[in-house]
Structures are given as C-alpha cells and as structure tokens.
Amino acid sequence: MTVKLKPLKEQVIVITGASSGIGLATAKAAARKGAKVVLAARNREALIEIEQEIRNEGGQAFHCVADVGHKEEVQWIVDVAMQEFGGFDTWVNDAGGSIYGRLDEVSDEDSRRLFDTNYWGVVYGSLAAARHLRNKGGAIINLGSEVSDISLPLQGMYAASKHAVKGFTDALRIELMEDKAPVSVTLIKPAGIDTPFPEHAKNYTGKALTLPAPVYTPEEVAHAILTAATTPYRDIMVGGGGKVMSALNKRFPGMMDWVSSKVMSQEQVEDGQPVNREGSLHQPSTAGNVRGNHKGYVMKTSLYTRAVTNPVKTSVLALAAGAAVLALLNNNKKNGKQPGRKKYVTGSRTTPAAPTTPTTPAATTTTTPASNQTGYGSVTNTGF
Numbered sequence: 001m002t003v004k005l006k007p008l009k010e011q012v013i014v015i016t017g018a019s020s021g022i023g024l025a026t027a028k029a030a031a032r033k034g035a036k037v038v039l040a041a042r043n044r045e046a047l048i049e050i051e052q053e054i055r056n057e058g059g060q061a062f063h064c065v066a067d068v069g070h071k072e073e074v075q076w077i078v079d080v081a082m083q084e085f086g087g088f089d090t091w092v093n094d095a096g097g098s099i100y101g102r103l104d105e106v107s108d109e110d111s112r113r114l115f116d117t118n119y120w121g122v123v124y125g126s127l128a129a130a131r132h133l134r135n136k137g138g139a140i141i142n143l144g145s146e147v148s149d150i151s152l153p154l155q156g157m158y159a160a161s162k163h164a165v166k167g168f169t170d171a172l173r174i175e176l177m178e179d180k181a182p183v184s185v186t187l188i189k190p191a192g193i194d195t196p197f198p199e200h201a202k203n204y205t206g207k208a209l210t211l212p213a214p215v216y217t218p219e220e221v222a223h224a225i226l227t228a229a230t231t232p233y234r235d236i237m238v239g240g241g242g243k244v245m246s247a248l249n250k251r252f253p254g255m256m257d258w259v260s261s262k263v264m265s266q267e268q269v270e271d272g273q274p275v276n277r278e279g280s281l282h283q284p285s286t287a288g289n290v291r292g293n294h295k296g297y298v299m300k301t302s303l304y305t306r307a308v309t310n311p312v313k314t315s316v317l318a319l320a321a322g323a324a325v326l327a328l329l330n331n332n333k334k335n336g337k338q339p340g341r342k343k344y345v346t347g348s349r350t351t352p353a354a355p356t357t358p359t360t361p362a363a364t365t366t367t368t369p370a371s372n373q374t375g376y377g378s379v380t381n382t383g384f
Helices: 021-032 044-056 072-085 110-134 158-180 218-230 240-251 255-265 303-310 309-332
Strands: 012-016 037-039 060-065 090-093 138-143 183-190 235-238
Touching: 012 021, 012 072, 012 110, 021 037, 021 060, 021 218, 037 044, 037 072, 037 138, 037 218, 044 060, 060 072, 060 218, 072 110, 090 110, 090 218, 110 138, 110 158, 110 183, 138 158, 138 218, 158 183, 183 218, 183 240, 218 235, 218 303, 235 240, 235 303
Parallel strands: 012 037, 012 090, 037 060, 090 138, 138 183, 183 235
Antiparallel strands: none
C-alpha cells in the first residue's frame, strides 16, 4: 500500500524527549512550520515553559508529563493527543539517555533503567502509534544512532540499546508492510550531536564527558526528522562522519575494532571534573536546553544528509555541474584548444617557410556578450 503523508502544517506531531536536545529542536521547528505538537517528557517545568513559548510565537502545543519507560504513561500521551487534537499523524520516539562507563563497572540497575527508556520507551511508543495509525496512515520515527550500526567502548550499554532499537524498528516496518498498513517507519541515526547528552548521561569515569568528532547541530537532526514526517524513508543517517564509520565497520569490522580500542575511550572524556555524575538516568534534568556545551567544532550542516533528504535538488546540481563542464569542453574545441594535449614533433629540424606578405585584416563585427550567468550561488558548507 502506498504511504501518503500530510504536509507539516496539516499534522499533529507527538514528540517524546521534547524537553531538551533533539526533541526540543524538533518541536520548535515543527511548530514554526505550522504543525500542532504534543510535547512529552519527565521535566514538567521545562515542558510548561516550552509549551508557552510555542504559543507565544503563534503555534499550538500541549504537553504531557510522562516516563516512556512505563507503558501506562505512554498511553497518557496518546490520551492527551486524542483529547486536545483528536489524534496525531506522526509519532517521534526521541526520549533517551546514556551511561559512560565500562561494562563491568555499570550496575544492573542502571543498565535496566537505560533500556527502559531507550528501548522499551521506543517499543511502547511505536506500538501505541501503530494502533492509532494503522488505518488512517501516518509516520513513526524512531531515534537510533550511528551506534545502531557500530559499537564503542565506555558507552557499550548505550550502543546495545540502539542496536536493539534498530532491530525492533526494522521488524515493525516489515510487519506493517505485511499488513499493508499505510504507515511509514523511519530510523534516524545521528552521529555526535551538540545537545546536553553528555551532561545528562550517568558518569562512571570520574572525568568530564564529551563527544567524539565530528559533531553536528541538533537542528540538523530535526531537519531529518521533519523530512521523514512528510516523505517516507527507511532510515536516515545524520552526519557524513557517521555514514563513513558505518560503511567502514561493515567492510572492515576487525580493523574498526582495533581502531576503536586505540582511540575511542580517550575521545569521549576530557580533563576536568564531572559536571553531573548521576545525570538524568533516574531523575529528570532540570534545564530545557537545545544545545550542549561541546568545546570542539560543531558542523552546522551535513552535506551527506542534505543530499539524501533532497535527492531532486542534488540531482539538479549534479546535472548543472555536468552541463557546465560539457559547455567548457565544447567551447575549448571551438577555439581550437584541447586542454591536456600537446603535440610534439620528433626527428630532424626543417627549414622554416619564408614569411608571407602581411595583408590588411578584414573588418570584424563585435557582438555584445550575453549577461554572464554562472548558474551557481555562493554556498557555504561546514561539513559532510
């Protein structure tokens, strides 16, 4: 069955994890584009403030305080969407957290809590959304990670939870396709993103936490999420760096294990005291911020992701570039120029012919050239 998704301005979008980071960036971007939003998270104060901010800017929003690790509280989110907007069109499972610590250091309690949010929260949200959308159609968008495809030390439990999210999301998509349900199921796989992610993580390392480069803005992930809300995609990797890592891991897994064992632990910590050892694993965070405190360079856009999410524009640019090269080659041929080729004559020297008597050149007609059109604007890109 063909899946047809509504324009954003006609949609109601449910977003879990909406009080900070990617979820908050997505909620704000969706509201600016005219979508009605249902904000879900554990942080009541932040949700109230975000809801009011969206309304002050002319948007429509309601919030629901809920812990997605509890099935009954996910139903609360559905109830709010039904009561306030009569339903929803897109459900975004963004709520999640992490633990920085070696596998043999992390407690069972912390590991289970991480899976309650990262995995079971996605399961409960996806199944609730599928029940609602199965007949009317819509989109389910789950947040995985680049570590849905690879793994790394110090965040082993986080990587395990994101592998589980990928497996569940793929299975759900297949089952809905089998039932011919008009529901798009997308897995978003961000690379490192400048959100409060390190500050919210449980920290066993005794050091300050950071993200391995390259790091991108949360707004770039929000762009991918909202693209998937209007156009069906199987999955979208956010960040060319993550795509390279995933591709290398598939082709050279042993080599990537060796590289990770040499550098990845050091890339996730830095000198300094931990900001918040407990993070928000068991208790909600106190601040609702989109951006984190990443000290390194943050890429504003990903050329790779923009190309994937806008293939028509990418094809047009590629065709334009090809046409420009072809026009240049044809122009050189007309002028008798053949770039890259030089004619060499070998053998004995010959006596040059006698010069001819110069003649008066014929009158020439000068034409005014057409306006100069390059076909390209000035584009600044900071990453791939």
